[in-house]
Amino acid sequence: MAVQDWKAQQYLKHAAYVADFGHDALELLAVQPRESILDLGCGEGTLAEEIQSRGAIVTGVDTAEDMLQQANEKGIKTCLISGEKLNFDTEFNAVFSNAALHWMQDYKGVIRGVVRALKPGGRFVGEMGCDRNCRIIRSAMENVFAENPAFGPYKSPWIFPPPETYMRALKEAGFSVTYHTEVERKTPLETGMKGWLQLFTNSLTEQLSEAHKKRFYKETIKHLKPLLYSRSKGWEADYVCMRFAAYLPLKPT
Numbered sequence: 001m002a003v004q005d006w007k008a009q010q011y012l013k014h015a016a017y018v019a020d021f022g023h024d025a026l027e028l029l030a031v032q033p034r035e036s037i038l039d040l041g042c043g044e045g046t047l048a049e050e051i052q053s054r055g056a057i058v059t060g061v062d063t064a065e066d067m068l069q070q071a072n073e074k075g076i077k078t079c080l081i082s083g084e085k086l087n088f089d090t091e092f093n094a095v096f097s098n099a100a101l102h103w104m105q106d107y108k109g110v111i112r113g114v115v116r117a118l119k120p121g122g123r124f125v126g127e128m129g130c131d132r133n134c135r136i137i138r139s140a141m142e143n144v145f146a147e148n149p150a151f152g153p154y155k156s157p158w159i160f161p162p163p164e165t166y167m168r169a170l171k172e173a174g175f176s177v178t179y180h181t182e183v184e185r186k187t188p189l190e191t192g193m194k195g196w197l198q199l200f201t202n203s204l205t206e207q208l209s210e211a212h213k214k215r216f217y218k219e220t221i222k223h224l225k226p227l228l229y230s231r232s233k234g235w236e237a238d239y240v241c242m243r244f245a246a247y248l249p250l251k252p253t
Contacts, residue, residue, distance in 0.1 A: 021185065021241075022047050022098035025127040028179065028245050031056050035093035038117055040083050040110075040126075041100020045071025051096065052076065061086070062100075086113030094123045099241075101128035102158045107166065111173045121250040124175060130182060131162040132240040140223035141201070144216055151212055157203045163242040175246035182242050189235040193221050193228070196237060 026047055031037065033055030039048040042060030044067045052058045052075065060071050060078045068078045081087070083097075083104045095114045104110045114124050138156065145154035161169075167177050189196050197217050205213050229235050 021187075022127060024183075025096070025098050025125060025243050026050060028243065029094060029096050029123075029125040032093075036091060038088065038092045038095045039076075040086075040095055040097040040114070041103065042071055042076065042078065043067045043100070045074045045076045045078075047096070047098055048076045049074040059092075083110050083113065086110070086117055088113075088117035090117070090119050092117050092122060093119055094125065097126040097128070099127060099129075101126055102133070102160055105159050107159055107161065108169055108173075111169055111175075115173050115175075115248065118248055121248060123245060123247045124170070125245045127183075127241050127243040128166075129158065129160045130166075130240055130242040131160050132182075132184075133160050134238055135240075136227050136238045137196075137220075137224060140220050140227075141204070141216075143223060144219045147219070148212070148215065151208060151216065155204065157201070163244075166242065167244065170244070170246045174248060176249070177244060177246045180242060180244040182240060185239040185241065187237045187239045188233065189237055193224055193235045196235075197221075 029037075029051070031051055031054040035056050037051055037056045037058050039045075039051065039058055039060040042048045042062050043064070045060055048058050048060045048071060058076055060068070060076045061081050061083065062068050062071075062078070063080065063082050065080060068080060071078050083100065084106045095117060101107065101110065111124075118124070138158075142154050145151050163180060163182060167180055170177055194217050197220060205216055208216060228238065
């Protein structure tokens with residue numbers, strides 16, 4: 001699977017709502033002054049900047065250099081590293097992640113890295129897509145690939161586990177899960193479904209020719225229009241997320 005190529009300006013154009021919807025998870029984080037917080041998948045730094053404005057010392061990590069440059073310009077200390085390869089050792093009071101964990105295929109490896117990064121008693125607060133997230137969109141994309149063998153095999157760029165699976169993985173890693181919920185969120189797409197597909201599926205379509213990309217967008221939109229488009233509301237995405245808070249024990253067990 002190719003690596004998703006993120007560009008900050010394109011992201012802000014098509015998906016500024018992602019950071020906006022992260023504020024409930026941010027409130028769950030309950031930032032305390034002077035504590036150290038790792039923003040896992042910080043992107044262009046919108047939420048990291050807000051965390052820092054509340055008095056925390058923030059480090060943002062991501063795999064997209066262009067996004068990290070934008071975060072740097074907001075005054076965020078950053079590190080170019082995959083969430084699946086975290087190498088911090090008992091450095092943080094909390095790890096926060098919004099709309100990024102579902103891009104990290106080895107979710108158990110991510111959790112192990114988070115455990116290692118946290119101090120005793122540290123907390124992990126996040127929001128990510130779950131198994132019902134964008135189910136209609138994903139089904140349409142899979143169908144279009146199946147109808148076009150020349151595209152090659154469909155390989156999902158995401159990991160959308162059922163909430164109970166992710167909560168179990170947290171507990172197995174040593175966390176106590178203190179809060180979790182699912183959030184259904186029909187989300188207006190201001191730049192339409194094509195803008196969404198161009199932004200979020202470039203790792204899926206990277207191997208396609210330009211002609212095949214155009215066909216993929218056109219046929220996927222054709223599948224989705226009866227389901228996710230209306231004259232009154234325009235295009236909407238069928239987002240369903242899980243939000244959670246989990247803590248490590250103060251002393252190793």
